[in-house]
Amino acid sequence: MKNIGIVFVCLFQTMACTQPLDKRERPIGGSCEACDLMFEGIPSTLSWETSLTDPSEPGEPMIISGVIFKEDGKTPAPDIILYLYQTDNKGLYSKAAGQTQAVRHGHIRGWVKSNAQGEYQFKTIRPASYPNSNSPQHIHPIIYEPGKGYYWIDEYQFEDDPLLTSAARQQVSDRGGSGIIKLNKTNGTWQGKRDIILGLNVHNQ
């Protein structure tokens, strides 16, 4: 029905019909709580690299990069949108001054679109775990395959996080491949790599 709505908009608009990058596909692979917030504020053009934070953001700088592969796990997948959101260095999904979109996801959020080699990279700060909790530090990723749909994949988590216990490791489902990454600190910046395999362990597509 959404597509029909878009057709009507296109028919009745006098300006050229451009389809905005918002909610034109459905969530796939089961429930995806509040995942549609990824479309709030999404820029019309995206790069393979971005920064989720301003330089003034408190916290330890971190850069994460990787390659998004097609379902065969070998062929790079270009033009895949990866949305990310995370807590700040106090473990909160804090709202920016004046933020009205995707408030539930906090202000540290952003998008990348894989390049021709399937590569992506984002800068951010290392998230803190929720206050007074046993939840490991994490970054939430959502994959959007244009023309197909969007779905969550395993959170980014960090090998050296003391809260990432063996019990916590057993709770992951390797959706999109493992999200547990090894971080190295170079010149004060955490760096890590995570590759993603589209659709891996994403059932009921």
Ligand SMILES: [Fe+2]
């Ligand atoms: Fe979270």
